[in-house]
Every structure is written in C-alpha cells, then in structure tokens.
Amino acid sequence: MGRVCLPWRRRVGKGRRDRFVSFIAATSMTGIALGVAALIIVLSVMNGFQKDVRDRMLSVLPNIQLYIAGASPEESLPHWQQYADMAKKNPEVRGVAPFVSAQAMVVRGQTLRGVQVQGIDPALEGNVSQIPRQMVAGKLDDLKPGSFGVVLGGDLAAALGVKLGDTVLMLAPQGSVSPAGFAPRMRQFTVVGVFSSGNYEYDSSLAFIDTQDAAKMFRDSGSAGVRLRVADMQRAPQVAAELSRTLPPYVIASDWTRNNRTWFAAVQTEKRMMFLILALIVAVAAFNLLSSLVMAVKDKQSDIAILRTLGAGPREIARIFLVQGSLIGVAGTAAGVLFGALIAYNIETIVPFIEHLFGVHFLAPQVYFISELPSDPQISDIVAIGATSLVLSLLATLYPSWRASRLQPAQVLRHD
Template identity: 35%
Template structure:
C-alpha cells in the first residue's frame, strides 16, 4: 500500500461522496426482509405530503378570503370616510373637488345614507339606503360594472333604485317592480313624527359577490335620497332680500332654492396603505371641519382576527408535519437497528463515523424531501382549483360547501402566496432534516466489535 493510499484511507471518504448517496438509496429501496421499515417510510412520506398540502391549501384559501374581503370592501367603501362637523354638509360638491385635488387621491364620492325598511308584496327586510349621483357611481367600478339586469341610464333624472341580487330574490322583485321604503323619521305633525313611506321602481339589479352588499344595500339618486331623508334646506335666492307676504306659490318657488346635504364623503387612494401619511393633507384640503376615519381603523377588529386566525392555523397544521417528522425518527431508528451488521462492516472497511451519519441523514432527509415535493404539487394544484373542486364536491354530495350566507362570498377564493409556500417548504424540509440527526448519530456510535460479536 502506497503512502497516498494510506493517507486516503486514514482521511476517509469525501463528504457526500457517490458512495454515501448510493448506500442511502439502497436503504430507501424496499427488500423483502425490510418491507416493514419501508412501509413506515412510505407512510411517513405520505404524512409529510398531506401536511404540506394542507398547509398550502388552507393558507391560500385564507389569503383569498382576506384579499377578496379587502378588494370588495374597499371597492365600495373608501379608504377614508369624512364626516362633517360643526355645520351642515351642504358644500359637499366643493369638498369633493378639493379632496380630488390632493396628490395621491384617485377619486372622492359624496353620498347620503340612512337605514330603512324595504318591502314588496311578498316580503320585507331591513336595508341600508345610499344616495349617490351617477358621476360618483361611475367612480366605483365594482358597483358600476356588476349590474346583471337593467342599467344606470338616466339615473339622476329617474327616481328609481338599484338593489342587490340577493335582496331581489328575497323580495321577489324584478326590473320595473315597485319597492316600498319605510323610515320612522317622517314629517312632524302635532301628534309627533309620522313614517315616511315612498315607493320607487327597480331600475337595476347588481351582484358584487358579497352577501352583505347584495342583500342589504339599496342605491338611489342623491337628489331623491335627500328628499326622502329630508336632508335639505330652502334658502332665499340672491336678489330676494325679503318676500311679499302676499306672494303667490309661483313667486315663492322662484324666490327659494333647495340646497341638499350629504351624509359623508369617501376618498379612494392610489395606495391603500398610505392612510397614516394622507390623513393630514385630506383634513387640510377639505376646507371645512371634518373628521376622517381610515379603512384600517374601521375594520381593525376584523382584519386583526383574520391575522390571528392565519397564525393559529399555520401553527396547528404545522403539527401534522411535526408528527410525520417523528415518524422519520422511528423509521430511521428501526433501519439503524436492522442495519447494525452492515454499519459494523462499513466501519471495519474504513468508513468514518461522519460518513455513517451522513448516510442516514441523507436517507431520512430524502423521505422528507420527496414528501415535501409531492405535498407542494398536490397543495398548489388544489389551491389553484379550489372553487372548481368545491363546486364538484357540492354537486357530488348534494350539499352546499362554504355557504355564502355564512362566508360572505358566492365563490371560494384562493390565492397562492409564493413567500408563504416557501416558508411551508422550508419548515417541512427543516423538520425532516432535524428528525434525522438523532438516529444518524446513534448509527455513527455503533462499535463494530459489539455489532459483529454475535454475527
């Protein structure tokens, strides 16, 4: 033996050499006498696959819910809502124009809003009445483009209403049918307030995909809403300093003008997350006392709960991968016990402890790697086709999975986040590798003499 061969023998094999990979591959392949160990390895692989797939699917669906909730909520409600204080909001058109001139503001809309009871000959329900001009409705693409029946033609001139598809189904209404709106705050009489009752034809039926809006909101022209909720004041026109007590009705109508009021104004930003830096410029640009509240403050409880739920679900589902990782430990320990004689022979032939440890680390990590890749493929496929799968299962079983009345959406949303998928894969691979360390270390500690004594 040359000095070079002796030095190579003393040094041992190169880390992660072909010898180690070939040996680890042989230990992964099933033989008749190793069938039980191989079955445990396969079950471990399946467990990791299911855990990774479940994590990807659940996190994608939760991302979809959060994304759709933000998109649809902010598609109809502004990033800021400004409420007037100290004086009546009769200058809403000027305020709206001032706010739209602020850098970073996409649009601003003014509206009249109130609660009422809506009814038809067949049913009745509570509703949120919102009065808006056609110019402002066009600034809300989610609403403007979601009309299924009817349309917005001559919206400001016609005293009609637009209702959601679920409200139309609940009340049994179609285009042209009358909708009666009732509010207790009507005209005052010596005996007290009387209910305000008006009937309007249905001009449009929309479907924005959110149960809350499709079943609760009624839109009408802002002038009609101001008249219905009595949000106006009669002002003497310029040039009429005083009116003759004997003036005719025509002269009185000519002398006075009706000035409507708005309830609030909503502002849409180019960057929804820039609320902290935009509030002061909006307050300064309004030109009158107003209180602005941003969408994060209005929905803080909801989105905080969603964030907590995402973290909790990630932690719980990660335990599936953790359990599968423990199966890697048990399967490798059994494999080490079964291969004790082989380890002893390898040690006598010059294999180092580190080489033996790497062989079993490669074996266990390979189980986790294959399970992780299969889970990644399965999870992404399911996440990208979540709605189709939901519809197929619903049709197959004859039941409604994720009913929109509970989950607020007519479809099951799903959005795959590459960063979250990367984190899931890293967690699965990391746990798989950590699970191999103890069995591999135990294999490396085998004494060849003791292992071969009874062979």
C-alpha cells in the same frame, strides 16, 4: 440441518426487517408530502377567499370616505366639492363622488327589511365604485333628484318581491312627535334599477338613491361626505393618513381597512391558526421519519460496527443517517409542493367538476358571501411551508444520527 437453515432464516428475517423499515420510510415521505400539499391548498383557498371577498367589497365600497364629524347631510353635503378639491391634490386620489349614508327600513306589503341606504350622484358614482357596471336591470342614471327612485340589490329585490316600476315604502329612523304619538318619517320610492355585486351581504342589504333625495330623507339621521378611489387600494391607509394631515381637523378620513377591520383581522387569525393546525400533519410525518431512522439504526447495528472497525468515524456514521433522513424529507417536501401547487392553481376547475359529479354545492352564498371556491397561491406561503417541512425533517434526523454515531463496535459485535 438446523445449522444449515439458521443463516437462511437470518437472511429472510433481515430481508423482512429491511422491507418493513423501507415501508415506514415510504410512509413518512408520503405523510410529509400530504401534509405539505394540504397546507398549500388550504392557505391558497383562504388567500383566494380573502382576495375575492375584498375585491367584491371594494366594487361597492369606496377606498376612502371623508365626512364631517357631527354634521348632518344637509349641513355637509353642499360643501362636498370643496373637500373633494382638497383631496384631489394628493396624487394617489383618482376619483371622487359625494355620498349620504343612513340606516332605514323598506316595506313592501307584509315584508319588511332593514337596509343600508347610500345616497349617490349617478354621474360620478362610476369614479369610485363599479355599481354602474353591476346593474342587471334598469340604469343608475335613472336616479333623478326629486323623483325618489331607488336601486336595490338583487337579493333584496327578490326578498321584497319587486321589479322595475314597483314602489316600496322607506322609513327613516327619526320622525316627529305629535299629540297622536310618534310618527316616523316615510317616503314612497319607485324601483328604477337592480344591481348584483356577487356579494350576498351587499346584494341583500344595500339600496341606492339620489344624494339630494337622501339629504331630505335623512336630514337628521345620516352622514354625508366624499367617497374617494385611490390608485392602489393597498395604500389606502397611508393615503388616508396623509389626507388627515392636510384636511381640516373636523374632516375624518376613513379607509376600507378601518371600516372592515374586524372581518380582515378574523381572516388573518384564522389563517395563522390553520397554518399551525395543519403544520401538525407535517410534524406527525416528521415523527414517523424519526421512528423509521431509529429502526434503521437498530437494524443496521452490525453494519455500523463493521464500518467503525474499518476506520469510519462517528461523524461519517452520523452523516449517513443525516443524508438518508434529509433525502426523505426533501423528496416528500418536493412531492408535496408539486402536488399542492397543482391542485391550488387548478382548484377553480377541480371543485366545479366534483360538485357536478356528486351533485353537491360546497359554498352557500348566504353563509360565505361567495358561491365558488377561490384560490390564490402565493409564493411566500409556498416557500414558508417548504422551509418548515425541511426544518422539521432535519430535526427528526438529529437524534437517530447521534444515536448511530454513539454505537460502540466492540459491544455490538460481541452480542451479534
């Protein structure tokens, strides 16, 4: 009776082992797919975050700024048109406008805020920024020379508790020294407008006044010059370098990447680190693939030995497991790319649905500058992720394939 049941038991045990090996292979494929999808989604979100913040920055900030090193606003502002004409000779320059920039304190009642004050020409500001189109109350044209009006960011106005027609007290960092002590230079300004750029950092810390009022207010503490807009903001560093060669040596050309270098460098470093960290998920799935193939080789020793006795060479045996492992890697990578791309291209719809469903808000604008989760899938990233996954999967098949090709038929059949 035992002899009759023994083959049946062997078949049952072999069937269970086959199912277990198949389960491990399916797990490896799923792990590869999830790892690839996670990489695509995370990198797309980081690209979208960088693009969104950059675009919102450049809706307020100029592409390039020209200013005279060491000169006060009263000295450099009258000559801005001369430098603007020199800059417009470059075919990449599409818009020019004068500016005065300085730090100040704004006081309203018991509330005090530090602000970045920008003196602008309302008639020309639309040539270099989107501030005129971002006004939510009042008009930028209400900034008149000598009227000492001010346009505040929406969050700054809310923090100060002011609306159109209210007055605020602005204090310059420099002042005068008298027998009574140090007296800061101060001036009362009337709120004539409120803007909203969608970037909390600027909406909570920027104030715009007329250039002539700014020159009087910050005559010994600010800087002045020309703001430029170029045809392609990605070429701003090259255009700034070209302008530096044609302008006088005392005129400094500073582009937006230079002014925000620390932030963009941090984002790029974070993106690289996230790629390396999430690539470990794919690496773990590749190790699972390796273990499943090793188990398959162990389970199929007898079949391999029979194939060898029928004339199959080591290369043919190795090719079988190479193809098997490669198919798992290709299928997992393809599934991951499709799933990841589907999520990445629709994340701006999926995330609001999840937020509404669970009543949560993932991004606080005070922390992340933006309130919505952006996504910018890039083909180069998707190709790099897919290639990395395929390479790791191929590497995982090398050892099991080599192990299978080294099996000796006589030894295997002797112990079977």
